[in-house]
Amino acid sequence: xxxxxxxxxxxxxxxxxxxxxxxxQALAAGSITASGGGSYNAGNTFTITVRASGATFDSLQGLIxxxxxxxxxxxxxxxxTWLPGKSxxxxxxxxxxxxxxxxxxxxxxxxxxxKVGSGxxxxxxxxxxxxxxxxxxxxxxxxxxxxxxxxxxxxxSVTSSTHPNQEESYDVPTVELAWSAPGNGATGYSTxxxxxxxxxxxxxIGTTDTTAKYADNPVGTYYFHIRANNxxxxxxxxxxxxxxxxxxxxxLAVPAITSITTAPDATNDIEAGTLTGxxxxxxxxxxxxxxxxxxxxxxLPADNYPAPIITEQGTWELTVTDPIKAGFYxxxxxxxxxxxxxxxxxxxxxxxxxxxxxxIRLVTSDDATAAYKQSQxxxxxxxxxxxxxxxxxxxxxxxxxxAIVLGTIFRRKLFSGFNKI
Numbered sequence: 001x002x003x004x005x006x007x008x009x010x011x012x013x014x015x016x017x018x019x020x021x022x023x024x025q026a027l028a029a030g031s032i033t034a035s036g037g038g039s040y041n042a043g044n045t046f047t048i049t050v051r052a053s054g055a056t057f058d059s060l061q062g063l064i065x066x067x068x069x070x071x072x073x074x075x076x077x078x079x080x081t082w083l084p085g086k087s088x089x090x091x092x093x094x095x096x097x098x099x100x101x102x103x104x105x106x107x108x109x110x111x112x113x114x115k116v117g118s119g120x121x122x123x124x125x126x127x128x129x130x131x132x133x134x135x136x137x138x139x140x141x142x143x144x145x146x147x148x149x150x151x152x153x154x155x156x157s158v159t160s161s162t163h164p165n166q167e168e169s170y171d172v173p174t175v176e177l178a179w180s181a182p183g184n185g186a187t188g189y190s191t192x193x194x195x196x197x198x199x200x201x202x203x204x205i206g207t208t209d210t211t212a213k214y215a216d217n218p219v220g221t222y223y224f225h226i227r228a229n230n231x232x233x234x235x236x237x238x239x240x241x242x243x244x245x246x247x248x249x250x251x252l253a254v255p256a257i258t259s260i261t262t263a264p265d266a267t268n269d270i271e272a273g274t275l276t277g278x279x280x281x282x283x284x285x286x287x288x289x290x291x292x293x294x295x296x297x298x299x300l301p302a303d304n305y306p307a308p309i310i311t312e313q314g315t316w317e318l319t320v321t322d323p324i325k326a327g328f329y330x331x332x333x334x335x336x337x338x339x340x341x342x343x344x345x346x347x348x349x350x351x352x353x354x355x356x357x358x359x360i361r362l363v364t365s366d367d368a369t370a371a372y373k374q375s376q377x378x379x380x381x382x383x384x385x386x387x388x389x390x391x392x393x394x395x396x397x398x399x400x401x402x403a404i405v406l407g408t409i410f411r412r413k414l415f416s417g418f419n420k421i
Contacts, residue, residue: 177213
């Protein structure tokens with residue numbers, strides 16, 4: 001490979017030396033030109049391509065120059081064998097050889113407009129040769145104009161008088177929204193209102209208003225999407241979330257949970273700590289679906305446990321056949337139909353126990369009072385015990401101090417007696 005490269009370089013030098021020594025030929029048709037010019041906004045990038053063509057050649061040379069209010073993002077040399085230090089670059093003479101060809105990309109220049117003005121990429125000092133015979137000297141350039149940078153609108157800021165907090169739910173089915181013109185101004189807006197979080201409105205002005213209203217929406221989560229347009233383009237899309245919860249009808253019967261018991265075929269699993277077979281019964285407004293909320297959540301599959309429908313007699317029942325972990329739970333029931341809900345039922349606290357074959361125990365206010373009294377009694381006993389320890393500890397300290405004092409007196413008297421002897 002090294003030997004081949006040396007031969008190529010040697011061939012290029014011979015060919016180019018011969019080329020330089022020859023006078024320009026009137027019939028030489030080959031040239032190296034640039035293309036890709038035009039008008040571009042400041043801040044945008046564009047590409048200029050430098051190509052050799054018009055005759056069959058095996059060696060080439062020239063100089064590429066970039067001018068005007070642009071920065072060079074990249075300058076890539078084409079697929080020739082370039083002599084050391086002679087590859088295409090800005091204001092650097094290139095010299096290279098190729099297998100005989102009639103078309104070659106010499107360089108690809110990526111530019112970025114920096115400010116308003118004009119410039120060009122030009123090619124000069126062109127020499128194309130084949131077997132030492134000149135076949136082209138034509139150079140060329142590609143001009144460009146840099147215009148002011150585009151200034152599309154900024155993001156639209158949306159507010160809602162009916163649903164102001166996007167993370168809260170409101171029992172208001174009609175949504176009212178407002179916005180103001182963003183930075184860089186706007187000639188109009190494209191909007192969408194649906195239940196998809198990431199919709200991009202079509203690139204077509206649909207309104208010039210700065211308010212919108214969507215009435216009578218069912219319960220659920222919705223999104224308002226908007227983007228602004230001006231002469232320079234479109235803004236990014238703003239997404240505004242709206243949460244609609246059911247309306248509470250205070251005239252409806254207040255639901256109640258009347259019993260929570262074990263089913264006749266209930267089983268407990270001591271190792272897993274679960275109870276299977278729990279029956280919950282209650283009352284509520286006829287025709288409504290009873291929505292049950294457990295704390296901690298039982299996570300019952302909706303397909304297996306649809307909300308029970310309250311009968312014409314105002315009763316409902318739910319049997320849970322999935323294993324439930326032993327522990328204490330709170331249950332609240334709410335009747336729901338379409339976008340209307342009943343008041344909440346009083347909360348019921350109960351214990352799921354695996355003792356005695358498995359059982360349910362309702363926790364009453366008396367239980368809570370007893371637990372409080374027990375806690376108070378435990379606190380009293382602990383305090384009394386601490387006081388006793390303090391008293392006995394104090395007495396022990398006094399006794400110890402007295403012993404030390406008496407011992408000291410005794411030793412002094414004993415030593416005094418020794419001195420007299």
